[in-house]
Amino acid sequence: MRTEGLAINLATVRKQWGLRAAVEACARHGIRAVDPWRDQVEATGVGEAARILRDNGMRVTGLCRGGMFPAADADGRAAAIDDNRRAIDHAAELKADCLVLVVGGLAPGSRAIDGARAMVAEGLAAIVPHARACKVPLAIEPLHPMYAADRACVNTLAHALDLCDLLGDGVGVAIDCYHVWWDPDLPRQIERAGATGRILAHHICDWLVPTRDLLNDRGMMGDGVIDFRAFRAMIEAAGYHGPQEVEIFSADWWARPGDEVLSTCIERYNAVC
Amino acid sequence: MRTEGLAINLATVRKQWGLRAAVEACARHGIRAVDPWRDQVEATGVGEAARILRDNGMRVTGLCRGGMFPAADADGRAAAIDDNRRAIDHAAELKADCLVLVVGGLAPGSRAIDGARAMVAEGLAAIVPHARACKVPLAIEPLHPMYAADRACVNTLAHALDLCDLLGDGVGVAIDCYHVWWDPDLPRQIERAGATGRILAHHICDWLVPTRDLLNDRGMMGDGVIDFRAFRAMIEAAGYHGPQEVEIFSADWWARPGDEVLSTCIERYNAVC
Numbered sequence: 001m002r003t004e005g006l007a008i009n010l011a012t013v014r015k016q017w018g019l020r021a022a023v024e025a026c027a028r029h030g031i032r033a034v035d036p037w038r039d040q041v042e043a044t045g046v047g048e049a050a051r052i053l054r055d056n057g058m059r060v061t062g063l064c065r066g067g068m069f070p071a072a073d074a075d076g077r078a079a080a081i082d083d084n085r086r087a088i089d090h091a092a093e094l095k096a097d098c099l100v101l102v103v104g105g106l107a108p109g110s111r112a113i114d115g116a117r118a119m120v121a122e123g124l125a126a127i128v129p130h131a132r133a134c135k136v137p138l139a140i141e142p143l144h145p146m147y148a149a150d151r152a153c154v155n156t157l158a159h160a161l162d163l164c165d166l167l168g169d170g171v172g173v174a175i176d177c178y179h180v181w182w183d184p185d186l187p188r189q190i191e192r193a194g195a196t197g198r199i200l201a202h203h204i205c206d207w208l209v210p211t212r213d214l215l216n217d218r219g220m221m222g223d224g225v226i227d228f229r230a231f232r233a234m235i236e237a238a239g240y241h242g243p244q245e246v247e248i249f250s251a252d253w254w255a256r257p258g259d260e261v262l263s264t265c266i267e268r269y270n271a272v273c
Numbered sequence: 274m275r276t277e278g279l280a281i282n283l284a285t286v287r288k289q290w291g292l293r294a295a296v297e298a299c300a301r302h303g304i305r306a307v308d309p310w311r312d313q314v315e316a317t318g319v320g321e322a323a324r325i326l327r328d329n330g331m332r333v334t335g336l337c338r339g340g341m342f343p344a345a346d347a348d349g350r351a352a353a354i355d356d357n358r359r360a361i362d363h364a365a366e367l368k369a370d371c372l373v374l375v376v377g378g379l380a381p382g383s384r385a386i387d388g389a390r391a392m393v394a395e396g397l398a399a400i401v402p403h404a405r406a407c408k409v410p411l412a413i414e415p416l417h418p419m420y421a422a423d424r425a426c427v428n429t430l431a432h433a434l435d436l437c438d439l440l441g442d443g444v445g446v447a448i449d450c451y452h453v454w455w456d457p458d459l460p461r462q463i464e465r466a467g468a469t470g471r472i473l474a475h476h477i478c479d480w481l482v483p484t485r486d487l488l489n490d491r492g493m494m495g496d497g498v499i500d501f502r503a504f505r506a507m508i509e510a511a512g513y514h515g516p517q518e519v520e521i522f523s524a525d526w527w528a529r530p531g532d533e534v535l536s537t538c539i540e541r542y543n544a545v546c
Contacts (some may be wrong), residue, residue, distance in 0.1 A: 111500040146419045148455035182421035226383040
C-alpha cells in the first residue's frame with residue numbers, strides 16, 4: 001500500500017514507543033516522515049534524536065510544539081519566549097520543516113481572552129526574528145474552540161492567518177482537519193492560506209461521534225465524520241502538496257500495539273484520505 | 274437579592290422537577306421568567322402548561338426547542354418541518370417570546386456538512402411563513418463547534434446572522450455565552466445582531482476548565498472562565514436589554530436539590546452577571 005505522502009506524528013504512538021523505537025517502527029512500515037514531540041526528543045537527547053531521524057532516512061515534517069505564550073506575569077511570558085527560542089534551536093538541529101505552535105489559552109486565573117490573544121501576538125513577534133535567523137518556519141496551529149480556555153486561544157484558520165499577516169515572513173499555519181473541519185469559512189480561508197504561501201503542514205485525525213473526552217478521544221481516519229478527500233482537495237487546490245500527517249490523541253489507540261496503529265494508519269490513508 | 278431580569282431555562286432543573294414543580298419553585302424564589310422544554314410541556318399537556326405559567330405570572334422567554342432539520346431522506350426532512358410547525362403552535366399557545374432552534378447536525382451516516390447546512394436553510398425557509406402567521410419569532414441558536422456533527426451545524430453567530438439575512442423578518446438569534454464566548458469575531462457579530470434587531474434571547478452558562486463531558490458538564494456562572502459582565506455589556510450596547518436566561522446542562526447541578534440550584538443561580542446572577 002502507498003506510504004508516500006504519509007507522515008506520522010509521534011504523539012499517535014507515544015504510549016507505545018519512545019522516539020527511537022517509534023522511528024524504527026515507522027521505517028519498518030515504509031513510512032518516511034515523522035513529527036516528534038519535544039519531550040520525546042529531550043528524553044533521547046536532541047543530537048541523538050537528530051541522528052536517529054537521519055539514519056532512518058526520515059523527513060521531519062515538524063517539531064511539536066512551541067507556543068503556550070500567555071502567562072500570569074511578565075517573568076512567565078519571558079520564560080515562554082525563551083522556551084520557544086530553545087524549541088526553534090531544536091527544530092533547526094532536527095532539520096524540521098517547521099516548529100508547530102499551540103499558542104496557549106487563558107493566562108492562569110484570567111477570564112480575559114482578548115488579553116491572552118494579545119500575549120500570543122506579542123510572544124510570536126518576539127520569536128519570529130530568531131526563527132527567521134535559524135530558517136525554521138513557525139506553523140501556528142488553530143485548535144478547536146473547545147480548547148480556547150486551556151490550550152490555544154487561536155481557534156480559526158482566519159485568526160491564525162490574521163496573525164501571519166501581522167508577522168510577515170517565516171510564519172504560516174498547520175491545518176489539522178480535527179480542529180477546523182466544522183468551520184463554515186474554511187474553504188475561503190484555505191484558499192487564502194494557499195494564496196499567501198502559508199500552509200506549512202496538513203494534519204489528519206477524525207472527529208468521533210460521540211466524542212467521549214475533549215482531549216484524548218480523537219479518531220482514526222474513517223471512524224468519524226470528516227470527509228478527508230474533500231478536505232485534501234481544498235488543500236491541494238490551494239497549492240499545498242506536502243505530507244498528510246496523522247496525529248491522533250486517543251486512549252483507545254494508545255492501548256493497542258504500535259504496529260497495529262501504524263498498519264491502520266497506512267490502510268486508512270489509502271482508503272479514505 | 275435582585276431577580277429582575279433573570280430567567281431560568283427549565284433544563285437547568287430538569288432532573289429535579291417537572292414543569293409545574295419547577296415553575297412553582299421559580300415563583301417561590303422570586304423568579305418571574307422561565308423557558309420550558311417541549312418534553313416538559315408535552316408531559317404536562319400544552320394547555321395545562323400554559324395555565325401553570327400564566328397562574329404563576331411567568332414570562333416565557335422561549336420554548337426549547339425546534340430545529341433538527343437534517344435527515345437521511347425527504348420524508349425525514351418533511352417530518353422535521355411538520356414537527357417544527359407543531360413547536361411553533363405550542364410556542365404561540367404558551368405566549369413564548371420565541372421558539373429556540375437547535376438546527377441539527379449531519380444527517381445520519383453523512384459526512385457532508387455543507388449538505389446539512391443546506392438542509393437547515395431549507396427547513397428554516399419552510400417554517401418561517403407559519404412562524405410569522407403565529408407571531409412566534411424563531412431564534413436560531415449557534416451551538417459550540419464541538420456540537421457541529423451531532424446537534425447543530427450552525428456554530429458561529431456570523432453564520433446564524435447570515436441565515437437571518439437570507440430569511441428576512443421573524444427570525445433572529447439566541448446568544449448563549451457558553452457556545453460563542455471563544456469567537457474572536459464575537460464583538461463585531463453582536464453589534465451586527467443588535468443593529469439588525471436580531472437578538473431574541475441571551476442565555477448564560479459558564480465554561481469549566483477542565484470540561485469533563487461535551488454535553489453535560491456546563492458550569493454555573495462564576496465557576497468557569499467566561500467574563501459575563503463584559504459579555505452582557507456587549508449585548509446591551511447592541512440594544513438588547515431582555516432577560517439573562519440561565520441554561521446549565523450539568524450532571525453535577527442536576528444531582529443537587531433544585532432549591533439549592535435556584536438560590537445559586539440568583540446569587541451568581543447578582544455576583545458575576
